[in-house]
Each structure stands twice: as structure tokens, then as C-alpha cells.
Amino acid sequence: MYPDKLRRVSFRDTEKEKTIIFLTNNFSIDALTVAQLYKCRWQVELFFKWIKQHLRIKAFYGTSENAVKTQIWIAVSVYVLVAIVKKRLRLEHELYTILQILSVTLF
Numbered sequence: 001m002y003p004d005k006l007r008r009v010s011f012r013d014t015e016k017e018k019t020i021i022f023l024t025n026n027f028s029i030d031a032l033t034v035a036q037l038y039k040c041r042w043q044v045e046l047f048f049k050w051i052k053q054h055l056r057i058k059a060f061y062g063t064s065e066n067a068v069k070t071q072i073w074i075a076v077s078v079y080v081l082v083a084i085v086k087k088r089l090r091l092e093h094e095l096y097t098i099l100q101i102l103s104v105t106l107f
Contacts, residue, residue: 011035055079056099 002025009022009031024034051057055075060068082098085091091098 009034051075054096056103 004025005027006023006025007027009024011020011022011031011034012018013020020035020038022034022038026034029037051072055072055078057071057075060071062068062071079095079099082102083095086093086095086098093101
């Protein structure tokens with residue numbers, strides 16, 4: 001059980017016709033700001049999910065901000081280069097399959 005007081009915030013998404021409920025321990029910001037912060041956080045979560053699924057980064061080798069950024073940029077660069085090769089050579093295999101073949105071939 002969370003030891004401090006929590007605030008329940010409701011936000012109505014008119015585009016999706018849905019009410020979203022958040023719990024926060026921040027009592028000083030308005031409901032719209034809480035919803036926007038959670039939306040930004042969700043985008044970050046989706047980005048890391050994409051990284052895990054497509055770039056095959058299971059763990060970071062360094063812990064500094066620079067090390068993490070470097071590893072992500074290298075993985076993104078490899079992904080894009082393989083996508084370019086796939087398109088130019090008109091390969092029919094899925095990009096994931098090509099990356100799997102390359103990773104096995106390298107090792």
C-alpha cells in the first residue's frame with residue numbers, strides 16, 4: 001500500500017470518447033497537465049518497447065546517459081541501413097528475419 005496521500009484525476013478524451021483516470025501524488029498541477037505528463041510517459045514506454053522488439057537491445061552495456069544514447073543510435077543506424085539494403089535489393093524477407101540472419105552470420 002502506498003504510504004502517502006494520492007489524488008485521483010479524471011480526464012475526458014473527447015477524440016476517443018473515453019474518460020481516463022490517473023492517480024498522482026502531485027497536488028499542485030491541474031488535471032490537464034497530469035494527463036499530458038502521462039501521455040508523454042506512455043510515448044517513452046512505447047519507444048522502449050519498439051527498441052526491445054526491433055533493435056534487439058536487451059540490456060545496456062553502459063549506465064551513463066552518453067553510453068545509453070550511443071548504444072541506441074548505433075542500433076537505430078544498423079536498423080536503418082539494413083532497411084535501405086532490403087529496399088534497394090528488393091528482398092522479400094521481413095526486416096526482422098534479415099537482422100536475425102546477419103546477427104547469426106556475424107557470430
